[in-house]
Amino acid sequence: MPEHASFLTSRLNEALGWARKYSIFQYPFVTACCGMEYMATACSHYDVDRFGAGFPRFSPRQADVLFVVGTISHKMAPVLKRIHDQMAEPKWVVAFGVCTCTGGFYDNYATVMGIDTILPVDVYIPGCPPRPEMVLDGLMKLQDKIHEEHRTGERPAPEERPETLDA
Amino acid sequence: MTTLIERVASRFPDAVASSHAWRGDETVVLRREGLIEAARFVKEDPDLAMNFLMDLSAVDYSAFGKGPAPAFFSSSGVAVRPTPNIPDEDPWPGPPSSERFAVVYHFFSTTHKHRLRFVVPVGEDEPEVDSLVTLWPGANWLEREVWDLFGIRFKGHPDLRRILMYEEFEGHPLRKDYPVNKRQPLIGPVN
Amino acid sequence: MPIEQSTTTTTLHESGLATKDMLLNIGPAHPAMHGIVRIIARLEGEEIEEVDVEIGYLHRGFEKMSENVDYNGVIPYTDRLNYVSPLINNMGYCMTVEKLLGITVPERCHYVRVIVSEISRISDHLTCVGATAMELGAFTVFLYMIKAREFLWELVEKVTGARLTVSYCRVGGVKGDLPDEFVEPCRAAFKETRKVLDEARGLLERNRIFTDRMNGTGIISAEDAIGYGITGPFLRASGSDYDVRKDCPYAIYDRIDFDVPIGSEGDNMDRFLVRMEEMEQSMRIVEAAFEQMPPGPVMVDPGTGRPIPAAEMVDLAKMGNIAAITGGCAIAGPTLEGSSRAHYPSTATDEKRAFLPPKEDAYGNIEGLMQQFKLVMMGHGIRGPLGEVYFAVEGANGELGFYVVSDGRGHAYRVRVRPPCFAIMSALPELLVGDMVADIIPTFGSVNMIGGELDR
Numbered sequence: 001m002p003e004h005a006s007f008l009t010s011r012l013n014e015a016l017g018w019a020r021k022y023s024i025f026q027y028p029f030v031t032a033c034c035g036m037e038y039m040a041t042a043c044s045h046y047d048v049d050r051f052g053a054g055f056p057r058f059s060p061r062q063a064d065v066l067f068v069v070g071t072i073s074h075k076m077a078p079v080l081k082r083i084h085d086q087m088a089e090p091k092w093v094v095a096f097g098v099c100t101c102t103g104g105f106y107d108n109y110a111t112v113m114g115i116d117t118i119l120p121v122d123v124y125i126p127g128c129p130p131r132p133e134m135v136l137d138g139l140m141k142l143q144d145k146i147h148e149e150h151r152t153g154e155r156p157a158p159e160e161r162p163e164t165l166d167a
Numbered sequence: 168m169t170t171l172i173e174r175v176a177s178r179f180p181d182a183v184a185s186s187h188a189w190r191g192d193e194t195v196v197l198r199r200e201g202l203i204e205a206a207r208f209v210k211e212d213p214d215l216a217m218n219f220l221m222d223l224s225a226v227d228y229s230a231f232g233k234g235p236a237p238a239f240f241s242s243s244g245v246a247v248r249p250t251p252n253i254p255d256e257d258p259w260p261g262p263p264s265s266e267r268f269a270v271v272y273h274f275f276s277t278t279h280k281h282r283l284r285f286v287v288p289v290g291e292d293e294p295e296v297d298s299l300v301t302l303w304p305g306a307n308w309l310e311r312e313v314w315d316l317f318g319i320r321f322k323g324h325p326d327l328r329r330i331l332m333y334e335e336f337e338g339h340p341l342r343k344d345y346p347v348n349k350r351q352p353l354i355g356p357v358n
Numbered sequence: 359m360p361i362e363q364s365t366t367t368t369t370l371h372e373s374g375l376a377t378k379d380m381l382l383n384i385g386p387a388h389p390a391m392h393g394i395v396r397i398i399a400r401l402e403g404e405e406i407e408e409v410d411v412e413i414g415y416l417h418r419g420f421e422k423m424s425e426n427v428d429y430n431g432v433i434p435y436t437d438r439l440n441y442v443s444p445l446i447n448n449m450g451y452c453m454t455v456e457k458l459l460g461i462t463v464p465e466r467c468h469y470v471r472v473i474v475s476e477i478s479r480i481s482d483h484l485t486c487v488g489a490t491a492m493e494l495g496a497f498t499v500f501l502y503m504i505k506a507r508e509f510l511w512e513l514v515e516k517v518t519g520a521r522l523t524v525s526y527c528r529v530g531g532v533k534g535d536l537p538d539e540f541v542e543p544c545r546a547a548f549k550e551t552r553k554v555l556d557e558a559r560g561l562l563e564r565n566r567i568f569t570d571r572m573n574g575t576g577i578i579s580a581e582d583a584i585g586y587g588i589t590g591p592f593l594r595a596s597g598s599d600y601d602v603r604k605d606c607p608y609a610i611y612d613r614i615d616f617d618v619p620i621g622s623e624g625d626n627m628d629r630f631l632v633r634m635e636e637m638e639q640s641m642r643i644v645e646a647a648f649e650q651m652p653p654g655p656v657m658v659d660p661g662t663g664r665p666i667p668a669a670e671m672v673d674l675a676k677m678g679n680i681a682a683i684t685g686g687c688a689i690a691g692p693t694l695e696g697s698s699r700a701h702y703p704s705t706a707t708d709e710k711r712a713f714l715p716p717k718e719d720a721y722g723n724i725e726g727l728m729q730q731f732k733l734v735m736m737g738h739g740i741r742g743p744l745g746e747v748y749f750a751v752e753g754a755n756g757e758l759g760f761y762v763v764s765d766g767r768g769h770a771y772r773v774r775v776r777p778p779c780f781a782i783m784s785a786l787p788e789l790l791v792g793d794m795v796a797d798i799i800p801t802f803g804s805v806n807m808i809g810g811e812l813d814r
Contacts, residue, residue: 029387031394032416032809033441036485036522040511043504058389070809075333076394076415078353079386105434108347108419109340110332118354129522190457190747218584222748222759222776232744232765259745271761273748273776277584277600284748305587308784316421331414331813340422347422 010153017150021143022052027063027087029080032070034097037129046132051139060086065142068119071099072112084119090149092122092142097129104128122156171283174215179205184288189259194284196263202287203297209274209283210302217274217283220299223309225270225317228262229291230343264288268319270296289319298324316341361398361410369402377403382795386415390799392489393807395783397790397798404794409787416809424773429455429529429742430714430733432773437523439775440811442485443478443754445471445514448527453608454749454760455529455770458742467531468609469651474517474526475751476640476647477544480551481507481514482754482806483591483633483640490630490803491562494571499558506554509547516540528714541648548641555637562630572627576789576801579624586788587781590756592805595632596624602752614646629804741768755779755806777811 028038041048048054057063060083072080084093095115098104101124103113115121122145125138149155171193172186182201187194197205209217263269266288274283287296298321299306310321311330318339321327329336335353338345361381368378385396396412420439424432436451437444449471456463488503511521516537518524526533562568578588580598593600601618603611619635621628714733719726742764750759756778763772782805789801 030392032418033438033522035392036441039485039504040508040521043508044501045505045508071416071418073415073417073813074350074352075417076386079415081354083387106418106423108422109345109349109351110417110419112352131521189745190460192746192748194746219589220587221750221757222587222761222774224761224774226763226772231771232767259743261744271774273759273761277598277605280605282606282748303587304582304585304788305781305784308780309587312780329414331417333414340419345422347419347426 010151013150013153014147017147020150021146024051024053024065024139024142024146025055025057025063026053026065026067027058027060027083028056028067028069029083030067030069031072031076032097032099034069034099034129037132037135038067038069038096041132041135046136048136048139051136051143053139060084061088063087064090065092065094066119067094067096068100068115069096071097071104071106072115072118073110074112075110077112077118080115081118090155092146093119094123094125094138094142095121096125096135096138098126099128101126171215171281174212175205175209175283178208184264185260187257187260189257192282192284194286196286196288199287199289199296202285203299203302205285206272206299206302214279215283216276216278218277219275220272220303220305220309221275221282222273223270223299223306223313225268225289225313225319225341227268227317227341227343229267231262267291268294268317270313270319272299294318295320295322297322300324315339318342361400361408379407384798386412390493391802392493393809393812395807395809395812397786397802399790399795399798401795404796406790406793406795406798409790411783411786413783414813416813418810418814420775420814421773424770426769428734428769432770433527433529434523434525437525438810439777439814440482440753440755440758440779440808441522442808443475443482444522444524445478445518445526446475446751446753446758448525449475449609450749450751450753450758451760451773452527452529453751454747454762455742457749458745458747458762458764459529460743461530463531465610465652466535469647470532470536471527472609472611472614473536473544473644473647473651474514474532476644477510477513479754480637480640481510483637484510484551484554486754486803486806487558487630487633490626490800491558491568493799493803494568496561496565496568499561502554502557502561506551509550513540513544513547516543530714534716544644544648548644551637551641555634559634569627571796571800572625572630572804574623574625574627575793575797576626576629576804577624578785578789582788583624583785586785588756588785589781590753590778591632591636592629592756592782594618595621595628597622602750602757606750608749608751610647610650611643613650614643616643616646626800626804741766742770750776753778753811755782755808755811775811775814777814779805779807779812783807783812 030038040046042056064087066084066087068080095101099106100115103111107113112118123138123142125135127134145156172188172195175195176183176186179201182198182205184196184198186196209215263286268289268291270287270289272285289296296319298310300310300323308330310324311327313319314321314327315329315331316339332340333353336351368376370376380401382399382401383396384399385391386394394415398410398412399406400408420435423435432451433448436447439447484503484507488500492500514524515521517540518526518533578596580593580596583593583596584598589600597620599618599620604618616639619632619639621632715726715729720730744764744766746761746763748759748761750757757776758778759776761774762770765771786805790798793801
């Protein structure tokens with residue numbers, strides 16, 4: 001391939017990434033308290049639409065970002081996994097709230113201690129629940145990741161689960 | 168005026184094992200044979216008219232008072248004394264019986280605005296009491312929950328299956344011998 | 359009852375066409391369901407013949423966790439029961455433990471608790487009505503209602519420091535007094551809320567789509583509702599006037615004049631109207647409480663001392679002049695809960711050691727710090743008397759009762775919540791059978807199912 005062609009492809013890829021990061025179709029998998037803050041973020045005061053992620057798609061086939069919002073119990077975990085499997089590539093996962101990040105203070109028989117035990121997670125938004133500002137910050141981090149993927153041509157690895165949590 | 172306890176006790180002298188009104192909560196400890204009759208009585212008697220079955224739950228008394236000693240000194244901690252305006256003439260008589268479980272019913276009457284509590288001790292060997300579904304349809308789910316979390320069966324319940332946990336779950340998590348963080352995941356970790 | 363696939367039947371009609379029952383599964387993750395619940399319905403055409411409701415997808419072991427942390431440690435868990443109105447849960451739990459311990463909280467504390475819990479109730483109803491409207495296609499109403507809720511949450515944030523999971527109440531009081539400038543912002547927020555409610559009424563009450571779908575669907579009679587243990591706005595829409603605030607008054611509700619709206623038909627429209635009116639009444643309660651609220655402590659006070667400015671106290675201590683600061687309490691500058699009142703002057707009970715000290719004391723002087731430290735350490739906190747109590751408050755969905763058993767140790771032996779929407783959900787098959795499949799949406803919306811409270 002001539003040199004200028006590869007230059008064009010990489011520029012095109014970057015442009016695609018730019019377009020893609022501002023047209024996020026999200027699937028809000030809302031289970032618990034964090035859903036209230038999710039609502040607040042999505043509505044007029046904080047207006048997630050400014051970041052191009054305004055339109056929630058409630059079908060996994062039409063979504064490319066899975067927002068896991070709220071505690072996942074062991075009863076719910078298979079459902080979450082299945083929804084994640086149903087989403088088409090490319091797909092990203094955002095863990096919204098501390099229960100999805102680590103399990104939070106529900107360290108008991110019923111809850112999954114962090115969804116990263118069952119799914120690869122791209123962005124963690126801690127907080128119980130996170131404030132809307134925090135959610136927007138997490139969303140921008142995700143946009144950076146999407147952009148980076150198109151710029152370098154390879155997917156940034158999902159966040160590592162810290163060693164200490166496995167114990 | 169006779170208290171609610173006296174009314175129930177005079178009507179069912181054999182079924183009532185004991186009673187108390189600690190902190191103003193009138194409580195009747197019933198033998199389980201007499202439960203369904205007594206429940207029907209409090210629901211239908213015009214002076215009691217308990218039309219609400221407000222709550223139905225259970226307590227596992229197997230670890231009552233047997234917890235670890237306080238961390239450093241037994242004198243640590245604060246035993247709180249009540250103020251005089253809350254009735255507390257008699258101390259609480261203690262767990263209802265030596266049996267492991269107690270099923271607890273809370274009734275309320277919208278006509279008389281009074282509350283009554285039934286406590287039915289249930290043994291570990293045969294954890295079964297009569298179902299109240301025929302009297303209050305709301306007992307259906309509440310009894311399922313008690314079965315799910317405590318493993319107490321309800322005789323005559325139309326559909327006794329787990330409600331909060333999943334079918335594959337083994338054991339009953341609110342029993343005191345179930346460790347708080349013993350997990351039974353349905354799916355394994357990501358590979 | 360569980361529905362088996364094999365129970366579906368084929369019916370042969372006169373026209374010669376055969377129809378077959380259909381099983382429809384809705385949830386647990388479904389766009390029209392806010393909250394995770396699974397409804398399996400058997401349909402004959404569009405009519406629902408049989409319904410099975412599966413819950414428990416958000417079971418997080420609240421009751422088990424409560425047996426393993428001290429009395430004050432349960433309060434953050436209660437926030438997450440009904441997470442749309444956490445302040446009412448806080449209040450219910452704290453009042454139950456106070457009944458167990460046999461303590462009375464100061465007068466002003468009651469008022470503060472009532473004010474914040476009524477604000478919470480409004481935000482709960484706003485969310486419920488807004489979400490119902492959204493699911494029936496009125497997205498604008500949802501946006502408006504969340505806008506109003508945002509104004510209320512700003513108030514809550516002013517008082518508690520958090521928007522949603524507030525943990526504001528303490529056993530024996532509340533975390534801190536209302537901020538100095540609270541009445542005016544509150545009135546301003548109510549003005550905005552009333553405006554939104556008016557707009558929402560205008561958009562919904564004569565909206566053909568909305569009224570047609572709400573009128574005459576999901577009907578339940580008062581008698582049936584009581585049989586299922588349904589309380590709150592849901593029961594009142596059916597014509598029974600049971601309200602814990604009126605019938606078993608707690609805190610200061612017996613001193614405040616307010617009305618309990620009741621419906622007549624017991625359908626979804628009535629529930630909508632009852633909730634709309636209850637918001638207005640809640641605002642009335644808050645406004646009346648502002649008028650009546652006495653000054654004074656908001657918390658049972660651990661003890662008073664001579665106030666010494668914090669910096670001076672540090673200097674004295676550095677110079678070894680312990681005698682000068684004995685019996686003093688530090689005045690820490692701007693306080694941590696938005697109040698500029700530095701300490702709470704008087705007490706309301708004999709027993710002062712059982713309560714978490716105000717944050718100024720915890721950070722400002724050694725007595726407060728020690729008391730805080732002792733109370734939150736396992737085995738050092740409050741040791742309740744042996745006993746069992748049940749206490750109920752009016753939650754946003756109905757009677758929210760707590761049943762606490764104590765075996766005399768530092769944490770509750772058993773904490774049981776009587777979740778109001780559990781009873782309503784158990785009546786859901788009764789509500790849905792006979793209606794059309796599209797009626798699931800408004801009926802389920804008016805149930806106001808809150809997963810944290812339903813599954814705990």
